[in-house]
Amino acid sequence: MITAQPVLRTISVPTPFAVGNVNLYLLEGTPLTLLDVGPNTPEAYEALEMGLKQYGYQISDIEQIILSHHHTDHIGLVERIARIADAPIVTHPYTKPFIETPQEARLRHDAFFRQICAEANVPHEMLSTIERTNAWILRFSNLPIPVARTIDEGDTILAGDTKWHVYHTPGHAGDLICLYDPTSGTLLASDHLILKISSNPVIEPSPNESGTRPRRLLEYIHHMKRIAELHPQIAYSGHGRPIQDVMSLVETRIAHHRARAEKIYTYFSDGPAHLWDITERMYGHISQSEKFLALSEVLGHIDLLEAEGRLVREYYQSVVYWHQA
Numbered sequence: 452m453i454t455a456q457p458v459l460r461t462i463s464v465p466t467p468f469a470v471g472n473v474n475l476y477l478l479e480g481t482p483l484t485l486l487d488v489g490p491n492t493p494e495a496y497e498a499l500e501m502g503l504k505q506y507g508y509q510i511s512d513i514e515q516i517i518l519s520h521h522h523t524d525h526i527g528l529v530e531r532i533a534r535i536a537d538a539p540i541v542t543h544p545y546t547k548p549f550i551e552t553p554q555e556a557r558l559r560h561d562a563f564f565r566q567i568c569a570e571a572n573v574p575h576e577m578l579s580t581i582e583r584t585n586a587w588i589l590r591f592s593n594l595p596i597p598v599a600r601t602i603d604e605g606d607t608i609l610a611g612d613t614k615w616h617v618y619h620t621p622g623h624a625g626d627l628i629c630l631y632d633p634t635s636g637t638l639l640a641s642d643h644l645i646l647k648i649s650s651n652p653v654i655e656p657s658p659n660e661s662g663t664r665p666r667r668l669l670e671y672i673h674h675m676k677r678i679a680e681l682h683p684q685i686a687y688s689g690h691g692r693p694i695q696d697v698m699s700l701v702e703t704r705i706a707h708h709r710a711r712a713e714k715i716y717t718y719f720s721d722g723p724a725h726l727w728d729i730t731e732r733m734y735g736h737i738s739q740s741e742k743f744l745a746l747s748e749v750l751g752h753i754d755l756l757e758a759e760g761r762l763v764r765e766y767y768q769s770v771v772y773w774h775q776a
């Protein structure tokens with residue numbers, strides 16, 4: 452039976468990360484589906500158990516697990532939950548390697564990131580700090596486990612009596628999917644759109660072995676507009692409260708990125724600069740553990756300015772410098 456309105460329960464669980472709690476969504480009906488599972492901590496597990504109990508369920512009742520993207524706060528508990536529930540895991544093809552072969556995925560990411568840092572003139576101590584932080588984050592995921600089915604742009608998936616349309620929306624993460632129910636106008640946005648936080652477009656290698664580095668902020672802006680044009684009635688996020696007015700939030704986010712890009716542009720008025728230069732000038736005050744996100748943020752906006760033809764790159768002793776066109 453397909454119901455007009457999805458029955459959706461929000462279960463907020465704690466994470467050890469700066470972002471705070473993460474929202475998991477229980478989609479009631481057939482198959483009883485859990486969207487995202489939370490980090491692998493005793494506190495998150497207990498909060499999930501309590502949340503399910505509140506609606507009359509336990510973990511073993513879950514019939515399907517969907518993962519929105521590969522970030523640890525969303526997937527850490529997946530092996531444990533899938534094992535107890537004996538439930539299939541469904542996710543995007545780009546999420547699959549992070550779940551099935553996490554060591555290889557991590558080595559690939561680290562090798563790529565070292566290359567980015569070399570080109571950006573990031574000091575060695577800082578690279579070590581970033582790698583230690585990334586390794587610490589991965590301690591909160593318990594993997595590997597096989598993925599039963601992959602879903603991609605244009606597919607539909609039945610979850611909790613609702614046929615959800617899948618949208619692949621790279622930006623915050625290259626593998627992120629949103630699920631949309633056009634009948635009720637309900638969007639499950641994960642970290643693509645968050646009410647109180649402008650999600651970072653995170654530096655990642657290409658999902659294809661030979662591909663060039665994805666221009667994540669450009670993709671992000673493109674897919675935010677695309678999702679806004681669906682005119683969702685309501686969007687449920689990976690963090691924080693639901694979004695009532697998706698269009699105006701997207702306009703705010705795009706205006707924010709525009710302003711940030713203009714600010715970054717002014718840092719190049721004194722002449723050529725590399726990524727680490729600009730990151731330190733803008734974010735010198737933030738803690739070392741946050742420098743990876745700061746690098747991602749600055750590089751995203753440099754990509755935007757470069758795509759607009761306002762910044763031009765040049766290599767000097769294998770470091771990438773940009774200057775105003």
Ligand SMILES: [Zn+2]
Nearest residue numbers: 522623624642
């Ligand atoms: Zn995320």
